[in-house]
Amino acid sequence: MPLEHHYPALIIAILFGFAFLSPVIYKYTRKASVPVFITALSLTIFMALAMLFRIYADGPFTYHMGGWAPPWGVEFRIDLLRVFMLLIILGISSWIIVYAVKDLEHELKHNLIGWYYSLYALLVGSMAGMAMTNDFFNLFVLMEICAISACAIISIKEDRACLEASFKYLILSAMGTGCFLLGVAMLYMVTGHLNFAFVSEALPQAFELYPNNLFSASALFIVAFGTKAALFPLHVWLPDAHASAPSPSSAMLSGLVIKIYAFSLFVIFYQVFPRDLLDSLPLNQIILWLSVLGIMFGSIFAMVQVDLKKMLAYSSIGQIGYVFLGFGLDHNMAIIGGLYHILVHAIMKSMLFMTAGVIIYSTGVRRIKDLNGVGHVLPLTMVAFTIGSASMIGIPGTGGLISKWYLALGALETGQPFFVVIILASSLLNAIYYMPIIVNAFMQQDEFQIKAKPVPRSMTATLVVGMVAVIFFGVVSRPIIVLLEQAIQFLL
Amino acid sequence: METLTKIIQNYYYMIAILLFIIGMHTMLTHSNLIKKVIAMNIMDASVFLLFVAIGYTHGGQAPIIEEGKDILFVNPLPGALMLTGIVVAVSITAYALSLVVKIYRYYGTVDYDEICLIRSQE
Numbered sequence: 001m002p003l004e005h006h007y008p009a010l011i012i013a014i015l016f017g018f019a020f021l022s023p024v025i026y027k028y029t030r031k032a033s034v035p036v037f038i039t040a041l042s043l044t045i046f047m048a049l050a051m052l053f054r055i056y057a058d059g060p061f062t063y064h065m066g067g068w069a070p071p072w073g074v075e076f077r078i079d080l081l082r083v084f085m086l087l088i089i090l091g092i093s094s095w096i097i098v099y100a101v102k103d104l105e106h107e108l109k110h111n112l113i114g115w116y117y118s119l120y121a122l123l124v125g126s127m128a129g130m131a132m133t134n135d136f137f138n139l140f141v142l143m144e145i146c147a148i149s150a151c152a153i154i155s156i157k158e159d160r161a162c163l164e165a166s167f168k169y170l171i172l173s174a175m176g177t178g179c180f181l182l183g184v185a186m187l188y189m190v191t192g193h194l195n196f197a198f199v200s201e202a203l204p205q206a207f208e209l210y211p212n213n214l215f216s217a218s219a220l221f222i223v224a225f226g227t228k229a230a231l232f233p234l235h236v237w238l239p240d241a242h243a244s245a246p247s248p249s250s251a252m253l254s255g256l257v258i259k260i261y262a263f264s265l266f267v268i269f270y271q272v273f274p275r276d277l278l279d280s281l282p283l284n285q286i287i288l289w290l291s292v293l294g295i296m297f298g299s300i301f302a303m304v305q306v307d308l309k310k311m312l313a314y315s316s317i318g319q320i321g322y323v324f325l326g327f328g329l330d331h332n333m334a335i336i337g338g339l340y341h342i343l344v345h346a347i348m349k350s351m352l353f354m355t356a357g358v359i360i361y362s363t364g365v366r367r368i369k370d371l372n373g374v375g376h377v378l379p380l381t382m383v384a385f386t387i388g389s390a391s392m393i394g395i396p397g398t399g400g401l402i403s404k405w406y407l408a409l410g411a412l413e414t415g416q417p418f419f420v421v422i423i424l425a426s427s428l429l430n431a432i433y434y435m436p437i438i439v440n441a442f443m444q445q446d447e448f449q450i451k452a453k454p455v456p457r458s459m460t461a462t463l464v465v466g467m468v469a470v471i472f473f474g475v476v477s478r479p480i481i482v483l484l485e486q487a488i489q490f491l492l
Numbered sequence: 493m494e495t496l497t498k499i500i501q502n503y504y505y506m507i508a509i510l511l512f513i514i515g516m517h518t519m520l521t522h523s524n525l526i527k528k529v530i531a532m533n534i535m536d537a538s539v540f541l542l543f544v545a546i547g548y549t550h551g552g553q554a555p556i557i558e559e560g561k562d563i564l565f566v567n568p569l570p571g572a573l574m575l576t577g578i579v580v581a582v583s584i585t586a587y588a589l590s591l592v593v594k595i596y597r598y599y600g601t602v603d604y605d606e607i608c609l610i611r612s613q614e
Contacts, residue, residue, distance in 0.1 A: 137573050137576070140577075140580075141576060141580060144580045144583075144584060147584075148583065148584060148587055151587070151591075152587070155591060155594070158594065159598075160598050160599065160611070160614075161611075163591060163594050163595050163598060164595065164599075164607055164611065166591065167525065167588070167591045167592070167595060170584070170587070170588055170591065171519060171528055171532065171588070174519075174532045174535075174536075174584055174588075175516060175519060175520070175532075175535070178512070178515070178516070178532075178535045178536060178539060181536075181539045181543075181577065182512060182539050182542070185539060185542045185543050185546065188543070188546060188570070189546050194573075
C-alpha cells in the first residue's frame with residue numbers, strides 16, 4: 001500500500017515516537033528538541049491536510065490498524081468532521097508549543113523541559129487519536145493516555161497548588177473513564193461489538209429488546225464526558241487545574257482537552273446511537289439545561305475571581321457550555337455553531353492564557369487588581385487580550401460572533417427564543433468581567449510600578465498570530481461553515 | 493418475583509455494579525487520598541469483572557480450536573480487552589500514588605480535608 005494510506009496511523013506514531021525520543025534529544029542537544037518537535041507537528045499537519053484533500057476527492061474512508069478489518073481490528077474513520085477536529089488539535093498545539101519554549105524556561109526546572117515536551121506530544125497524539133478513532137475500546141485507552149498526560153503537564157510544575165489540583169483532576173477523570181468503560185460494557189453486552197459502525201448497526205434492534213441497557217449507557221456517557229469536558233455540575237476540578245498549571249498547559253487544557261471530550265460525546269450520540277433513543281429520552285434536554293446553567297454560572301463565578309488565570313478558567317466553563325448548547329439544541333445551525341465555537345474558543349482562550357502567561361513572565365503579576373496600567377508597559381499583550389475578550393463577548397468582526405450567531409439561529413429555528421436570551425445575557429456577563437480589566441489596563445496611567453522584563457520575540461509572534469486568527473475566523477467564516485455543513489450531512 | 497429471579501440469575505452483574513458503586517462512593521466521599529486511590533482500583537476492577545462476565549459461557553472452554561472438534565468456548569475478546577484495561581489501571585494507579593507521595597512531602601498529610609484547611613490558611 002502506498003504511504004499516504006497510512007497517514008492516520010502515522011500521525012499518532014510520529015507524535016508518540018517523538019514522546020519517547022524527546023527526553024533523550026533534550027539531554028544531548030537542548031536546542032534541537034523544539035525544532036524537531038515543530039517539524040514533527042508540521043509533518044502531522046501536512047498529513048491531516050492530505051487526508052482532507054483525499055476526502056474531497058474520494059469521500060470519507062477508513063483505516064484498519066495492522067490490516068485487521070473490523071469487527072476484530074481497530075478502525076479509524078476519516079471524514080470531514082474528524083479531520084476538522086484533527087486540524088484544530090494539531091494546528092493549535094503547534095501554535096502553543098512555539099509560545100511554550102520561552103515560558104517553560106521561566107516556569108519549570110530546566111532538566112524537566114525535555115520531559116514536558118514528551119508529555120505534550122503524548123497529549124496531542126492521544127487527542128488526535130480520539131478525534132479519528134472508530135472503536136469504543138480504543139477511545140477508552142486514548143482517553144486514559146490523555147487523562148494521565150493532561151494531569152502530568154499540570155503536576156510537572158510541582159508546587160503545592162499544582163499537586164493538589166492535578167490529584168483532584170486525576171481522581172475525577174478516573175471516575176469519568178470508569179463510567180465510560182461501564183457504559184461501553186452495557187453496549188457490548190447487547191450488541192457484541194465495539195466498533196462504532198457495527199454498534200450503530202446493531203443498536204436499533206437492541207434498543208427494542210433491552211432499552212434499559214441503552215438508557216444506563218447514555219446516562220453513564222453523559223457523566224463520563226461531562227466530567228471530562230467540565231459540563232456544569234461536574235466542573236469542580238477545572239478552575240484549580242487550569243489556573244495553577246504552567247501557562248502553556250493552561251492554554252492546551254482549556255483550549256483543546258475539554259473540547260475533544262465534548263466532540264467525542266457528539267460523535268457517540270449522533271453517529272452511534274439510534275435516532276429513536278435520542279427521541280425517547282430527554283438526553284438533549286439534559287445537555288441543553290446543564291449547558292445553560294454552565295454558561296450562566298461560569299460567567300457569574302468568573303466575575304468574583306481575583307486571580308487572572310482563575311477568571312479565565314471559570315470563563316472556560318461558560319464557554320464549553322456554548323459547545324454543549326449547540327449539541328443540545330439538535331438543529332443543524334446550532335450544531336454548526338457549537339462546532340465552530342470549538343475552533344474559535346480554542347484560539348481565543350489559548351491566546352488569553354498566553355497573554356496571562358506573558359504578563360506573569362514579564363512582571364510576575366497575577367491578581368486582576370494589580371493589572372491597572374499594565375497596558376502602557378505591555379501594549380501588544382494587552383491589545384491581544386482586548387481582541388481575545390472582544391471575541392469572548394462576541395463583538396462583530398471576531399470569531400466569537402459567528403458561533404453565537406449560528407447558535408442563536410439554531411435556537412430560533414427550533415422555536416426556543418429563550419436560549420437566544422441566554423446567549424445575549426451571557427455575552428453581557430462576559431463584557432462585565434472582561435471590560436474592566438481592559439479599561440483599567442489602558443486608562444489608568446502611572447499606576448503600574450513594576451519593572452517589566454522584555455517579552456521574547458517568539459511570545460510576541462504567537463500573540464500576533466492569535467490576533468490575526470481570531471479576526472480572520474470572524475471575517476472569513478464562510479469556508480469553514482461550508483466544510484461543517486458538509487461534515488454534518490449524516491444528520492439530515 | 494420475576495424481577496427477583498432475573499436478579500438471582502444475573503447475580504455476577506449485580507456484584508460488579510455493587511462494587512462499582514462502593515468504589516465510586518468511597519472515591520468521592522473519603523478524604524484519605526490513599527483510600528481514594530484504592531477505591532479507584534475497586535471501581536476499575538468492577539468494570540473488568542463485568543466485562544469478563546459478559547464473555548463467559550457456561551461450560552465453555554478456552555478458545556483453542558482443534559480440527560474436527562466442535563467445542564463450546566468462552567468469548568476471548570473481553571478477556572483480552574481487560575488485560576489492556578488492567579495495564580491502563582496500573583499506570584493510572586502508579587501515577588496517582590506518586591502524586592500522593594509528592595503531596596505528602598509538600599503538605600505533611602494525606603488527608604484531603606487537612607490539605608484544604610492548610611490551603612485556606614495560606
